[in-house]
Amino acid sequence: MVIICPNCKKKHNIDERMIPANVTRAKCKFCGKHFSLPKAGETLVIDNKARNEEKSPRKISVSLSKGGVGKTTTAVNLATGLALAGFKVLLVDTDTQGQASYMLGVNPKAGLTELVMGELEPEVTMVQARERLWLLAGGKSLAGVKRLIGRKDFGGELTLSEALGGVDKQFDYVIVDTSPGWDPLTVNILFYVTEVLVPVSLEVMSIQGLIEFLKSIASIQKYRPGVSLKYILPTFLDKRVGKSLSILGKLQNLYGNNVCEPIRYNVRLSEAPAYGQTIYEFAPGSNGANDYRELIRKVANDNKLFR
């Protein structure tokens, strides 16, 4: 029989003959939540709402025009952390720097460019980087995608949505890493995702950069109301630097509940990429790993994860 977890909507194929008669509850091996098993006589538990929801992943971009604020570090560790938590995740690298592959220690032969250009079968453009984690790599070739978008007479802003729409249904989460600056690909990302996570480095001028970026999102929202700022993630928190805490306080006053627990400055986070490892592999007990686990709990809305 097929049972769908009421919490994370994952399907479980279960041989009912293996369930002892006195067992009435089960634990989902993906999200860890307990739920009731179907009563005797019921063979299939599929609710149609769950079936429809199952087809739509959560689509989150990690974006800010300012460079070096921890976007790629966050996208990679958010995606890998969600995969570790049991979700099936697609990480999309839309940056010509192509750093997500480097951080994950993989060397894909194809990626987002080949998917968007339709040069290869979609399945071969995605490389499996970890258990439950697939990567659509970025890199220099994305310049061709930007030219393609520019050449379109109309609908250029939907180029990414059309390409990803063909592959994203099988995932629980699609996490999009964004390059610094603002270009046609940035606009495409905001036409594709529904949630935006903005990392804000706790240094002077950071709030100004955030306000400018939020204005840009607002201008997109006029045409694409489905996208919204969901999370502000303070990064590079260094409690020894007084300004760091005062900027954090300002962010919390301005944006309240949207502000996540901060990611502390942690040298382990900057060392891990050279080994092609995520922070959970490189330094699982570090502040960096613990801070990103806290972010996963907030995004997945599950306080029990990793406890």
Ligand SMILES: Nc1ncnc2c1ncn2[C@@H]1O[C@H](COP(=O)(O)OP(=O)(O)OP(=O)(O)O)[C@@H](O)[C@H]1O
């Ligand atoms: N919390 C942290 N503590 C210490 N170092 C960090 C932290 N977060 C990121 N770093 C390091 O800071 C540098 C910039 O981070 P990252 O590449 O993630 O930023 P980015 O916003 O993606 O940059 P870009 O705008 O160029 O794409 C990297 O060397 C990274 O390893």
Ligand SMILES: [Mg+2]
């Ligand atoms: Mg980056």
